[in-house]
Each structure stands twice: as structure tokens, then as C-alpha cells.
Amino acid sequence: MTAVDILHFAHYLKVERGFSRHTIRAYLIDLDQFCDYVVNGRAALQRKAEEERPRATLSGLARADRHTVRAFLAHVQTGGATPRTAARKLASIRAAYRYFVRIERLKENPARSIRAPRRAKELPEVLSIPEVTALVEAPDTETPLGKRDRALLETLYSSGARAGEVAGLALADVDLAQGVMRVIGKRNKERMAHLGSYAVDALRAYLAIRGSLGKPDATRFFLNARGGPLTTRSIQRVVEKYARHVLPGRQEVSPHTLRHTFATHLLDGGADLRVVQELLGHESLSSTQIYTHVSMDRLKQVYREAHPHA
Numbered sequence: 120m121t122a123v124d125i126l127h128f129a130h131y132l133k134v135e136r137g138f139s140r141h142t143i144r145a146y147l148i149d150l151d152q153f154c155d156y157v158v159n160g161r162a163a164l165q166r167k168a169e170e171e172r173p174r175a176t177l178s179g180l181a182r183a184d185r186h187t188v189r190a191f192l193a194h195v196q197t198g199g200a201t202p203r204t205a206a207r208k209l210a211s212i213r214a215a216y217r218y219f220v221r222i223e224r225l226k227e228n229p230a231r232s233i234r235a236p237r238r239a240k241e242l243p244e245v246l247s248i249p250e251v252t253a254l255v256e257a258p259d260t261e262t263p264l265g266k267r268d269r270a271l272l273e274t275l276y277s278s279g280a281r282a283g284e285v286a287g288l289a290l291a292d293v294d295l296a297q298g299v300m301r302v303i304g305k306r307n308k309e310r311m312a313h314l315g316s317y318a319v320d321a322l323r324a325y326l327a328i329r330g331s332l333g334k335p336d337a338t339r340f341f342l343n344a345r346g347g348p349l350t351t352r353s354i355q356r357v358v359e360k361y362a363r364h365v366l367p368g369r370q371e372v373s374p375h376t377l378r379h380t381f382a383t384h385l386l387d388g389g390a391d392l393r394v395v396q397e398l399l400g401h402e403s404l405s406s407t408q409i410y411t412h413v414s415m416d417r418l419k420q421v422y423r424e425a426h427p428h429a
Contacts, residue, residue, distance in 0.1 A: 124224070131218050137306030149211035154179030156191050180215065185229040188212060192236060202236040209235050246380045250366055251276055254377075255317075257361040263328045264344060268357050270318070270325035271341060271349075275358070275374050277318035278302075279381035279399055282354040282374035284312075288340040295319050295326075304400040313398065 125147065132138045132146060157179045183191075188209070195205050209230060216228035246254065255272040259265035274285055284302040292301040298314045314322070333346020341349040354374055362372035378399070385395050 124219075127222075128215060128218055132214065136214070137308075139305075145207065146211040146214060149208045150180075150215050153183075153188075153191055153208070153212055156194070157183045157187060180219065181225060183229055185233060188230045188233055192233075196236065206235040209233060244369075244371070244376050244379060245383045246366075246369070246372070246376060248384065250369070251377070251380055251384075253365045254358075254361055254372070257365045260324065263331050266321075266325045266328050267332065267341065268361070270321040271354065271357055272361070272377070273318040273321040274300075274314065275354075275377040276381055277315040278312035279378050280312050281378060283351045285341065285374075286339075286349055286351045286354055289338050290340050291338075293322065293340055295322055302400075308400065308402075310397070310400045 129143050129147065132143045133140075138146070191212075192205050192209060195208060196202065200208075213228070213230045216225060216230050219225040220228050255269065255276055258268035258272070260269050271285070274280070275282070278285075278300065280300075280302050281304070284304055287303055288300060293314075294300065295314070298316075298319055299311045300314060301309060302312050303309055329342065332342040332344060337346055337348075339348035341354075343349050343353060358372060358374050358377070362369060366372055382395050382399060385398070386392070
């Protein structure tokens with residue numbers, strides 16, 4: 120696999136698969152590690168992360184068979200990687216073989232019939248209603264940045280949108296009269312996210328002072344103190360800042376915690392699973408079903424606490 124092959128494969132992942140730059144980089148690193156393993160065996164997996172690895176090669180992929188792929192995944196997990204990480208590496212390998220077989224640079228895809236490592240179901244961290252209320256009400260709305268932060272937190276919880284989706288919002292994407300906003304999700308898929316009355320009120324208050332944060336012609340909806348666009352990482356810092364202040368007993372509260380909380384509270388309130396799927400922008404219903412486990416756990420807890428013979 121030459122440098123040109125790598126560029127073509129990366130272009131395929133970006134244009135046809137709609138992957139982010141971060142995901143493409145992870146896929147290419149996985150391929151480097153796999154080809155290194157094909158050539159050098161176990162010693163390849165013992166390299167330190169900062170050591171220079173050989174680049175992925177077409178000859179390396181051609182030398183592997185399904186047993187090599189299985190052995191690679193087994194050694195990855197033996198080395199301490201989680202099943203989730205091993206599954207992603209298998210996805211990277213599959214994607215590369217699928218692409219190079221399609222363009223007739225390779226004849227076979229030895230990873231095609233290999234099952235991904237079984238991942239343990241990890242229930243997402245979810246805030247209670249009093250906790251999420253304390254979090255969204257934590258900013259000091261007497262200040263411009265406090266108004267922005269209140270609007271940001273209300274938007275994350277009210278819409279269930281990802282931090283990256285909120286960071287990418289333009290002014291034209293938000294329709295407060297209808298209580299909706301247009302977001303671009305994974306693989307550049309567009310959907311309409313909904314905003315409740317609390318979020319709409321907070322967003323109106325933010326828009327009234329938004330001009331004090333930046334230039335009038337700034338197109339991004341959420342701005343930082345210097346008038347630049349608020350990044351995904353900045354949004355994460357905002358959430359973490361207020362969580363440390365009002366939820367000291369909680370660990371790792373993030374924008375995604377609010378997304379999990381959004382979905383769980385909807386299901387607790389009786390929302391249909393497929394409606395929640397649409398609101399979250401999940402392609403598969405199986406991605407949404409994990410929240411039913413969270414809701415069931417809460418139902419069991421209520422039952423144990425409330426039923427006299429529980």
C-alpha cells in the first residue's frame with residue numbers, strides 16, 4: 120500500500136463513508152498496527168505508542184488470512200485492549216479489505232466472516248431530574264457568558280444533540296419560533312432536533328446578548344468570549360465546570376451524559392423507543408435499546424422502594 124493508496128482509502132472513508140477526520144486517523148493507525156503484526160508478529164504489539172511503526176502496506180494485507188486476523192484481535196485483547204477497541208480494529212481492517220478488493224488491488228477479504236469481539240453492555244451514566252435541573256440552573260445568568268452557558272446546557276439536555284452537533288450550529292440552523300434546530304450528525308446526516316420551552320427561553324436570552332461576545336457577522340450560533348466559535352472541547356469544559364460545582368459526587372459528567380439523560384428521561388416519561396431513536400439520530404434501533412435497560416433499572420428501584428412486599 121503506497122502513500123497514494125493511503126490517500127485514496129482515506130478519501131473513500133471521508134466521502135463515501137462520511138467518517139470524521141478523527142475516525143479516519145484511527146482507522147489508518149489500526150491498519151499500520153495490523154500490517155506491522157503481519158510482518159513482525161507479537162513484537163509489533165509490544166511497541167510503545169511513541170515508537171515509529173512501519174506504514175501499512177498492500178503486501179502486508181495480501182499476506183494475511185482469516186487466521187492472522189483472528190490471532191491479531193486475540194493478541195490485541197491479551198495486551199489489555201477492550202473488546203470495543205478490538206471491534207473497532209476489526210472494522211478498520213474490514214473496511215480496508217473491502218475497499219481494495221472492490222478496486223481490484225486485492226483478491227480476497229479474509230476479515231469478512233470474522234465476528235467482532237462480544238462487548239459487555241455498558242449502561243450509560245444518567246442524571247436524575249433534580250441533578251440535571253441543578254446543572255442547567257448553575258450558570259450566573261446576570262453575566263453574558265452565564266446566559267450563554269445556560270442556553271448551551273438547556274440545548275444539550277432539551278435536544279439530546281451531541282456536543283459536536285451543537286458546536287456546528289449556525290444562526291440559520293435554529294428556529295426558535297418552531298422550537299427546532301437543524302443539526303448535522305454522524306456521516307453528515309441531517310436531522311431536526313427539538314427544543315423545549317425552557318431551552319427556547321434560554322436561547323432567546325442568549326441571543327439578546329450574543330452581539331457583546333463577537334462580531335455581528337459571526338455565523339456560528341454559540342460563541343466564545345472572544346467572538347470565535349465555541350468548539351466541541353469548549354462545550355465539554357463548560358459542562359464539566361458546572362458539574363464540578365453542583366454535582367461533586369458525580370464523576371465524568373459530559374455533554375454525552377446529558378444526551379443519555381435526555382433519552383432516558385423520555386423513555387421514563389412513556390416515549391416510544393422509535394421516536395427516541397429518531398430524536399437521537401441513531402441509524403439502528405439497537406443503538407437506542409440500551410436506554411431501555413437504564414429505564415428498567417429505575418423501575419425496579421422504584422418497585423423495591425415502594426412495594427410493601429418487595
